[in-house]
Amino acid sequence: MRKIKYLSALIISLSLTLITHAQDDKVDMADTMRSNGRIYVVVAVVVLILLGLLLYLVRLDRKITKIEKNSG
Amino acid sequence: MRKSWWKILCVILLFYTFIGGFLMDVPRLPALSETIRNLYFHVCMWFCMMILFSASVVYAIRYLRSNKLTDDIYSRHFAAVGILFGVLGYATGAVWMSYTWADPNNSSFQSFGAVAREPKLIGAAIALLIYFAYMVLRDSISDIDKRARITAVYNIFAYALLFPTIWVIPRILPSLHPGGENGNPALDTKDIDARMRLVFYPAVIGWTLLGVWITSLKIRLSLLKEKRLLQ
Numbered sequence: 080m081r082k083i084k085y086l087s088a089l090i091i092s093l094s095l096t097l098i099t100h101a102q103d104d105k106v107d108m109a110d111t112m113r114s115n116g117r118i119y120v121v122v123a124v125v126v127l128i129l130l131g132l133l134l135y136l137v138r139l140d141r142k143i144t145k146i147e148k149n150s151g
Numbered sequence: 152m153r154k155s156w157w158k159i160l161c162v163i164l165l166f167y168t169f170i171g172g173f174l175m176d177v178p179r180l181p182a183l184s185e186t187i188r189n190l191y192f193h194v195c196m197w198f199c200m201m202i203l204f205s206a207s208v209v210y211a212i213r214y215l216r217s218n219k220l221t222d223d224i225y226s227r228h229f230a231a232v233g234i235l236f237g238v239l240g241y242a243t244g245a246v247w248m249s250y251t252w253a254d255p256n257n258s259s260f261q262s263f264g265a266v267a268r269e270p271k272l273i274g275a276a277i278a279l280l281i282y283f284a285y286m287v288l289r290d291s292i293s294d295i296d297k298r299a300r301i302t303a304v305y306n307i308f309a310y311a312l313l314f315p316t317i318w319v320i321p322r323i324l325p326s327l328h329p330g331g332e333n334g335n336p337a338l339d340t341k342d343i344d345a346r347m348r349l350v351f352y353p354a355v356i357g358w359t360l361l362g363v364w365i366t367s368l369k370i371r372l373s374l375l376k377e378k379r380l381l382q
Contacts, residue, residue: 125173126169143372150375
């Protein structure tokens with residue numbers, strides 16, 4: 080359980096560094112995050128929110144399972 | 152966590168909805184432009200609501216046949232999460248319509264007068280109010296068995312009213328929702344673009360599974376509470 084948590088945190092932080100890195104290496108280059116009217120930035124934001132909400136739901140699910148095991 | 156294949160499917164489908172919904176090709180239509188992508192979000196809320204209300208009425212009937220209180224708990228929580236998705240559908244619709252139906256040259260008050268006549272808007276509001284009343288009715292009866300029986304019967308009536316208000320009346324009256332001229336303002340399988348179907352159907356399944364997941368958590372919590380009361 081804990082491993083999965085660390086792994087997902089690692090993946091998120093890695094993807095964040097990728098995003099910020101893309102901004103400072105070359106000025107005004109049309110890399111993915113800056114092309115297409117920057118729609119990919121919106122997608123990244125929305126996907127992060129979805130990821131956060133789903134992780135929250137998974138944690139809630141785990142907590143309830145723990146209580147169920149203790150009381151049952 | 153109770154691991155089940157449908158929770159994983161829900162996560163995959165939702166990520167597909169959000170990424171594919173923003174990046175895949177959509178038809179270019181006047182007035183709608185990119186807001187056509189709201190089909191994957193706004194319309195799915197209503198589909199999810201309908202399915203959750205259907206599950207709620209199924210458990211209400213099951214309660215009336217079996218008299219088991221767990222069925223009543225299932226029915227209550229399916230209705231509650233259904234209301235949540237209905238309210239989300241209403242709120243997203245309010246944003247969407249302000250940028251497509253509302254006339255930018257008119258004052259917002261005047262264009263609201265035109266939009267508020269939309270039969271689907273009124274119908275959905277009535278349907279939601281009927282379900283709000285379901286919740287009020289539940290909390291106003293303190294006897295557990297009486298509450299379960301009365302609200303199960305009310306649930307069947309509420310479900311029966313859902314159909315005229317959001318399926319029948321909008322088909323009879325002129326509507327701003329698309330497809331009104333063909334007599335089918337909801338989902339017309341011949342009307343929806345093939346490219347959008349690629350995302351839309353998975354999106355409906357994904358959102359519905361999310362609703363069921365939240366409901367299952369609420370049900371498990373309330374079963375735990377029930378157990379504690381008995382001990």
